[in-house]
Amino acid sequence: MSDSIEWSRQEDVERIWLKEGIEFTHRLITKDNQGSSFSFHITTFKPDFEHTAIGDGVHESVLFCLHGGSTQTLPDGRVHAFRPGDAMYLPKEFTYEHKVGSGGLVMAVACNPSR
Template sequence: MSVDRIAWSRVEDVPTIELKPGIEYSHRLITQEGQGSSFSFHITSIAAGFEHEARGDGEHESVLYCLHGGSTQTLPDGTVHEFRPGDAVYLPREHEYHHAVGPAGLVMAVSCTPSR
């Protein structure tokens, strides 16, 4: 697909990708496959109370932007950040942190390079 044209996308027009069934799902709105983009842009939702160890895959750099709800992100050195609406976080290819989603769940915009 050519990257020399403007392209639109809506959540209703893309499949829901179940990352963790019943817990985490994503709508990949802009992708290499769909629009020819070198990066991807998603809206991802995670259920309230979910906790896990987040780790980079060595390939993707990402930016997360909190739209609704929130979570606590704890780095291996003990640094704690409350991820709330309006916050953005850059994740390098290699990273790790403990991720605990709050009682309102978490909805975030995610951009990754290369495209997922």
């Protein structure tokens, strides 16, 4: 881990396409760049995107909705409207249906361990 205070700007880090043309992320704080044990990203989804989100068994994450929104449906049928100001904890293993709204979605993501 770094022993100094560091800054990072979205404009200064690579845009990584997670799903080409649909979902991209800017990994602002990472182990590789700052030596951090966790990572912090800004992830953007284009409007009206739907997919099944599945945990990778390695990373636990916190999602924080900054702009836009989505609907998340859990396997037990619970539905949550994810909107600005909402935070969501994801354990290492999870599954949910994710439907991004017509305004798209921008969220802050913290992952442990770092991606």
